[in-house]
Amino acid sequence: MKKYIYFLALGSILSGLATGVVSCSKLIDEPQKSAYAPTNVDEKAGNWKTYVLAAPTDIAIAEPKSISSAEYQAEVASLKQKATNLTSDQQAAVTYWGAGAAYRWNEIGRELCARYNIPPASTPDGKYPVPDATNPLADPKFPFANPPYASRALAYLSVAQYDALVSAWYYKYKYNRVAPAKTDAALKPLLPVSTLPSYPSEDAVVATASVVILKAMFPGEVPYLEAKLAEHRNSRLWAGMNVESDLAAGEALGSAVAAKVMTRARADGMSAANNQTVTAGMIQAAKDRGLAEVWVSQESPARPPMLPNYGAVQTWNFDKTTLIKLRPGPPPVLNDANYEKDMNELRQVNKSQTRDQARIANYWSDGAGSYTPPGHWHRTAANTAHDAQYSEVRMARTLALVGTATMDAAVGCWDAKYYYYYPRPQQFGMKTSVGLPNFPSYPSGHSTFSAAAATVLSAIFPDKASEFAAEASEASVSRVYGLIHYRFDSNAGLEHGNKIGAYAVERAKADGSGL
Amino acid sequence: MRSTAYTAVILFLISIFSSSIRAQGLIDGFMRGQRKASLALIGSQATYDMYYINTTETRNPNLGTVTTQAVTLVGSYGLGYDLDLIVAAPYVRTEASAGYTPKQEGFQDLSAALRWEAYDYKIGKTRLSWLFAVGYSMPLQNYVNDALVAIGRGSQNLDGRTMLHYKAGSFFITGQYGYIRRGQVSLDHVVNTYDPSQLNPNSGTKVNVPDVTELIIRTGIKTKPFYLDAWFQQQTPHSEGTNIGPGVPFPTNAVGFARIGATAYLRLVGKLGLTAGYSATLSGRNIGKFTRIDGGLVVGL
Numbered sequence: 001m002k003k004y005i006y007f008l009a010l011g012s013i014l015s016g017l018a019t020g021v022v023s024c025s026k027l028i029d030e031p032q033k034s035a036y037a038p039t040n041v042d043e044k045a046g047n048w049k050t051y052v053l054a055a056p057t058d059i060a061i062a063e064p065k066s067i068s069s070a071e072y073q074a075e076v077a078s079l080k081q082k083a084t085n086l087t088s089d090q091q092a093a094v095t096y097w098g099a100g101a102a103y104r105w106n107e108i109g110r111e112l113c114a115r116y117n118i119p120p121a122s123t124p125d126g127k128y129p130v131p132d133a134t135n136p137l138a139d140p141k142f143p144f145a146n147p148p149y150a151s152r153a154l155a156y157l158s159v160a161q162y163d164a165l166v167s168a169w170y171y172k173y174k175y176n177r178v179a180p181a182k183t184d185a186a187l188k189p190l191l192p193v194s195t196l197p198s199y200p201s202e203d204a205v206v207a208t209a210s211v212v213i214l215k216a217m218f219p220g221e222v223p224y225l226e227a228k229l230a231e232h233r234n235s236r237l238w239a240g241m242n243v244e245s246d247l248a249a250g251e252a253l254g255s256a257v258a259a260k261v262m263t264r265a266r267a268d269g270m271s272a273a274n275n276q277t278v279t280a281g282m283i284q285a286a287k288d289r290g291l292a293e294v295w296v297s298q299e300s301p302a303r304p305p306m307l308p309n310y311g312a313v314q315t316w317n318f319d320k321t322t323l324i325k326l327r328p329g330p331p332p333v334l335n336d337a338n339y340e341k342d343m344n345e346l347r348q349v350n351k352s353q354t355r356d357q358a359r360i361a362n363y364w365s366d367g368a369g370s371y372t373p374p375g376h377w378h379r380t381a382a383n384t385a386h387d388a389q390y391s392e393v394r395m396a397r398t399l400a401l402v403g404t405a406t407m408d409a410a411v412g413c414w415d416a417k418y419y420y421y422y423p424r425p426q427q428f429g430m431k432t433s434v435g436l437p438n439f440p441s442y443p444s445g446h447s448t449f450s451a452a453a454a455t456v457l458s459a460i461f462p463d464k465a466s467e468f469a470a471e472a473s474e475a476s477v478s479r480v481y482g483l484i485h486y487r488f489d490s491n492a493g494l495e496h497g498n499k500i501g502a503y504a505v506e507r508a509k510a511d512g513s514g515l
Numbered sequence: 516m517r518s519t520a521y522t523a524v525i526l527f528l529i530s531i532f533s534s535s536i537r538a539q540g541l542i543d544g545f546m547r548g549q550r551k552a553s554l555a556l557i558g559s560q561a562t563y564d565m566y567y568i569n570t571t572e573t574r575n576p577n578l579g580t581v582t583t584q585a586v587t588l589v590g591s592y593g594l595g596y597d598l599d600l601i602v603a604a605p606y607v608r609t610e611a612s613a614g615y616t617p618k619q620e621g622f623q624d625l626s627a628a629l630r631w632e633a634y635d636y637k638i639g640k641t642r643l644s645w646l647f648a649v650g651y652s653m654p655l656q657n658y659v660n661d662a663l664v665a666i667g668r669g670s671q672n673l674d675g676r677t678m679l680h681y682k683a684g685s686f687f688i689t690g691q692y693g694y695i696r697r698g699q700v701s702l703d704h705v706v707n708t709y710d711p712s713q714l715n716p717n718s719g720t721k722v723n724v725p726d727v728t729e730l731i732i733r734t735g736i737k738t739k740p741f742y743l744d745a746w747f748q749q750q751t752p753h754s755e756g757t758n759i760g761p762g763v764p765f766p767t768n769a770v771g772f773a774r775i776g777a778t779a780y781l782r783l784v785g786k787l788g789l790t791a792g793y794s795a796t797l798s799g800r801n802i803g804k805f806t807r808i809d810g811g812l813v814v815g816l
Binding site for chain 1: 618
């Protein structure tokens with residue numbers, strides 16, 4: 001038996017420690033994006049060049065009631081009532097959506113891409129079932145949001161947001177109805193109010209346009225999207241930012257513009273992108289050009305290649321002839337001196353990959369379960385435009401330029417990959433720490449996406465050009481460190497991506513935004 | 516009672532190889548004795564060709580059999596007649612037989628534990644003791660933590676436990692229950708999916724590693740030159756966690772298992788002894804279905 005006091009002292013220390021260990025919080029506290037009044041409201045954006053709309057007046061929006069009308073006064077009175085005594089959940093919704101409509105819907109689009117970026121598993125008989133758009137939640141889920149799919153979903157999302165906002169800006173300055181807070185001093189909005197006219201509501205425009213696109217791209221997520229839409233709409237009332245008629249006009253405009261954008265999407269060739277019958281001809285053509293060993297799936301069981309006909313999907317910023325003209329020249333002949341030089345680099349990394357090489361490979365891997373390199377660059381674009389305190393319409397323009405450039409990069413890269421049908425280093429004994437992409441090697445997709453996006457972002461944010469170039473270059477070499485690309489794949493992808501991005505920059509310079 | 520010290524070391528070291536192979540518990544119920552020290556060098560090999568996605572057994576043709584080998588150095592020292600310090604450091608190598616996943620190799624986590632025999636009660640010729648232990652472990656190097664084939668999960672861990680140890684002649688039985696608090700880890704990449712229970716919507720690189728509770732029951736016989744035991748160990752995720760899936764960070768997975776095993780020790784000459792052990796997995800959650808053998812040398816100092 002020990003001394004009682006000794007037991008008590010040590011016992012209380014131990015139990016104190018144990019309580020502390022079990023109960024202390026593991027909350028991950030990261031800074032939230034917050035609301036801002038844009039540094040420039042872009043009054044002239046109603047004249048900016050649209051992608052799908054022929055003119056900002058394609059969809060007619062009726063003139064609103066005057067702010068002196070009884071109807072409007074009643075709306076403001078109702079708003080004042082809604083904006084009082086908010087619950088903490090309502091306040092959280094105001095803060096969340098206050099970060100920006102296009103910003104948040106882009107984030108939601110990326111989130112969905114990540115959640116749906118799941119390669120179908122093989123069945124016991126060694127087959128890979130194809131996701132079914134009419135039964136999206138069955139296994140395998142539709143879509144498989146791989147990089148080409150994600151690039152396209154995010155491109156259409158941002159184009160719909162942008163076109164709808166250009167039209168909204170047109171009507172905002174045509175009708176010039178001021179924000180509700182400017183008509184009634186008793187209304188205390190929870191978010192910063194700029195000089196931007198509030199009819200139609202830019203938030204409602206973005207939300208409804210986004211939901212139309214995302215429902216089409218992710219048909220299994222309708223309830224989730226409806227809930228987000230309702231929360232976004234309500235947040236504008238809770239914040240005292242928009243009256244009902246601002247929102248209703250915005251909803252009409254956003255959904256009508258997005259419907260036009262979806263008409264383009266349905267006819268862009270995506271439905272034939274996974275046509276596996278084209279591969280036989282591609283393989284034969286590559287062999288005829290002298291390729292000694294073509295790419296074959298290294299998965300077990302062998303998986304059909306990812307979207308072999310995606311190279312035929314419609315591009316945004318240039319035409320088919322240009323696409324072919326931009327295609328990179330041929331990769332080195334297998335086992336020639338240039339091939340050996342880059343293969344030796346891989347052999348060296350395979351033998352002794354450094355921790356920093358692994359970190360870079362992992363940072364940029366953006367593989368299964370991620371929102372892919374196009375999503376990664378949308379994140380960079382959205383965060384940079386948010387930091388620059390861009391207006392909704394300029395935020396959407398930034399995302400549309402990056403979105404169309406990365407989709408063009410996907411189309412151009414997939415065209416080149418299946419044209420050359422070049423084998424991956426794994427066919428010659430290399431391991432990989434980043435997951436093995438199931439399509440031909442040359443050129444590197446990451447490099448093409450990253451160079452295209454960095455070229456666009458560098459034009460929009462020239463102060464950060466060197467940062468974007470460094471990121472694109474790191475993304476490109478990450479594939480060498482990850483052992484799934486030869487350096488010549490990466491270099492060709494970078495060059496290709498730069499050229500593709502330049503077409504988006506050319507458009508940006510002429511879109512009326514004053515870049 | 517030199518063999519007491521050795522067996523304690525053996526039992527302890529089996530516990531520390533990997534957070535994914537964390538075997539049967541931090542420590543046993545046998546105290547070292549004041550100013551007595553020992554050192555052990557143990558080699559082990561654990562393999563699995565099936566793993567649990569959540570609790571469903573899965574075979575992956577792109578992985579084959581995963582083999583993890585480790586060499587662990589364990590030291591122990593009796594700071595007082597009722598207080599022991601135990602320290603261990605493993606070097607681990609793990610690789611898959613199929614597919615393209617690269618081998619991972621390096622120093623894993625340094626562990627240290629203090630064990631205190633708080634209460635010692637004689638019941639006739641038998642003896643019941645009540646012990647407490649606190650442990651801490653941290654990665655010795657910044658190894659890759661977010662991969663199916665990895666040498667560890669990279670978290671710093673705090674471990675608190677209590678145990679009851681009953682001894683009658685050469686027979687003993689020990690029951691212990693503990694809580695392992697796992698710290699947050701940083702991934703090499705930004706997390707892309709928002710999980711309300713784990714992550715912030717402005718996803719960064721930091722993620723939570725779920726805490727676990729642990730129950731261990733061990734029984735056997737112990738004489739001066741010889742020791743043999745059988746044990747059961749169950750780890751249960753305490754906090755909410757994810758399941759293995761595309762893009763799901765491995766460290767956020769809820770990991771649990773039930774295992775059984777046996778350990779033997781034999782004194783050879785003087786202060787030198789041999790140890791060997793075997794264990795098998797009964798059930799699991801987001802972990803490999805390991806079977807494991809180990810053996811090593813123990814020296815009293």
